[in-house]
Amino acid sequence: MSAQYGHTKSLNIAIVGGGLVGALEALYLAKRGHHVSLYESREDIRNTPHVRGRSINLALSVRGRKALRGVGLEQRVVDEHAVPMKARMIHKPDGSTYIIPYDSRTNQCVYSVGRNFLNSVLLEDSEKYTSVEKHFGHKLLEANLSKGELKFLRADTKEIVQVKSDLIIGADGAFSSVRKEMMKQPLFNFSQHYIEHGYTELCIPADKNGGFQMPPNYLHIWPRGNFMMIALPNQDCSWTVTLFMPFINFKQIDTESKLLEFFEKYFPDSIPLIGEKKLIEDFFAGNAQSLITIKCRPYHTLDKALIIGDAAHAVVPFYGQGMNAGFEDCTVLDELFEKHNDDPVEILKEFSEKRWKDAFAISDLAMYNYIEMRDLVNRPSYWLRKSFDDFLFWLVPDFWVPLYNSVTFSTMPYSKCIENRQWQNKMLAVFIVLVTVITFLLYMYTRM
Incomplete structure (x- = not known):
């Protein structure tokens, strides 16, 4: 006993x-x-x-x-x-980056282990x-x-x-x-x-001094609409890079020249980090894996x-x-x-x-x-909603918790996280209707 x-x-x-x-x-x-x-x-x-x-x-x-x-x-x-990741760092096609914090109110982070x-x-x-x-x-x-x-x-x-x-x-x-x-x-x-998208793993090695080639305390994301690439930091200062995209796209990249052309178009800033030779070796080392x-x-x-x-x-x-x-x-x-x-x-x-x-x-x-990671993060509607969520979370944290925060930084049951989001969507819809009505009434009042 x-x-x-x-x-x-x-x-x-x-x-x-x-x-x-x-x-x-x-x-x-x-x-x-x-x-x-x-x-x-x-x-x-x-x-x-x-x-x-x-x-x-x-x-x-x-x-x-x-x-x-x-x-x-x-x-x-x-x-x-563990390596802390405090935000997403988004890589644009032109090589510029911007940051999306995970939790701008309390600065919580996720950890790469x-x-x-x-x-x-x-x-x-x-x-x-x-x-x-x-x-x-x-x-x-x-x-x-x-x-x-x-x-x-x-x-x-x-x-x-x-x-x-x-x-x-x-x-x-x-x-x-x-x-x-x-x-x-x-x-x-x-x-x-099985989803129609598969994945393959690549690697960004440590630099010649054994350090990180990119800022380490971020989840790096290259969102490109129907596909994306991400990188998580490793303890040896390398990065595990994962390319997610439809299997049909993987099949179309069947030569070294097509691979380099693809990366030069969509992920140009990653090529010098990975290295052309290593990129080719890793990409063609095996077939894309499925996700279930x-x-x-x-x-x-x-x-x-x-x-x-x-x-x-x-x-x-x-x-x-x-x-x-x-x-x-x-x-x-x-x-x-x-x-x-x-x-x-x-x-x-x-x-x-x-x-x-x-x-x-x-x-x-x-x-x-x-869908959010590969596409929505580039849309103005995403930024508008995130700004609204973050503001209310800062103003009334016990009343309004954004979906990502409830999933990642709490132990709220996952089903309750969805219910909470659905309730927030309803409140937001009511708010938009009220603002629209008030704006219309004010407009009509000024026309009288």
Whole structure:
């Protein structure tokens, strides 16, 4: 029995997926005194190099920080490793730039953190718990979720490993094997959507002195209407650059000369930063990667299995909330473990009921933000609305919170963020009507 939490039973829990969300959930469960077996199909990320196409840095914001705080790792990640980004720096086609602050009132920022570093920290921290066992190179072959049974193939010995657990948690990503088993259950709703835009990763190296080639405390964006390029700072003073655009555009760039012509037209200031040779090498090193959105519900099967993170709600990366939403799953789940005294029946049921609306909401918000980042930031209507939002947020911060601030710098449920925005839109429409009517009446009065 755990003296800290007072639960009545220590559960044997199998987590499928040893990535960021799975590793964090293992820490939360270990803190509660449960025995956790973590199964990951890949090798230990601490011993493997970066895989092309899998971004080496992520945007950490308030929801993710809260989750890390819950296991005592927030300060280590933020203070020792993260690069703060206080605003968007927009690059125009002529090479000039301008800044859009994230939070002009309180100057909050998001943080660029390394994926491998963060995953390594979570895995290393789990080693202080004797109740956490890690099994790398274990690929899930079969699962009987209703009985809590799993069958893995061990990569090094080709041995079949049979596991039986009180609870199975699938944190195995967008193409989750655990979710595939859940889809065999009745009344499980599932949809996936590949957007028409893909992405490829490039790199701006550090300068000859080992420093940043661009101002480091910004998310750099090259918005170009139907496509865009972004750059996030890395801890070694390089930049991870990601080009997002329709697949048809990628296919049209099939020679080195077409690539350079394309960049000279749309991203001329980036060429000397990346270097022509490196640009060509990186661009043609592989095909453009796809982006998928996944919505499903419920997230559990009886009291035996649950999916979290991308396995439950994969989103496109344009709000920087994929990791943060997955980490928030761990926070919500921990609160439910506390509320229901570690009873899986009530915990899993309420998690599914409570979480799906917010998961669907951030999926929709992420798609909207892509349109904003690649196109709307260049429009006068965007600037007018943002100025209006920022002014009211400065004037009455408890009454009027802009959409981006509520999503990124608060823990307001994602669905409530949308409801809040819809309410603001109605108030703005009423305000415009009133101003129009008053203006018309004044005009008519002066004509009398």
